[in-house]
Amino acid sequence: VDGYVVEGHVPAEDIKNLLSNRPKVLGLAVPEMPIGSPGMESSDRSIHEDFDVISFGESGTQVFASHRARK
Numbered sequence: 001v002d003g004y005v006v007e008g009h010v011p012a013e014d015i016k017n018l019l020s021n022r023p024k025v026l027g028l029a030v031p032e033m034p035i036g037s038p039g040m041e042s043s044d045r046s047i048h049e050d051f052d053v054i055s056f057g058e059s060g061t062q063v064f065a066s067h068r069a070r071k
Helices: 010-019
Strands: 005-007 027-029 051-057 060-066
Touching: 010 027, 010 060
Parallel strands: 005 027
Antiparallel strands: 027 051, 051 060
């Protein structure tokens, strides 16, 4: 996406933030397939999981955004 790698179930709001702020990273990823992340939604909110969006690049990895399940 516009020069960045986006891997996994990254929320659109985080991609918009990435493109607005243009940090010096290679991209964003969401490890695994957390229930409640984009594409993994469930009508049973009690099973939604917390998850982090990770940025990665030459300087390593770090949490770009944290998403907490609303149960």
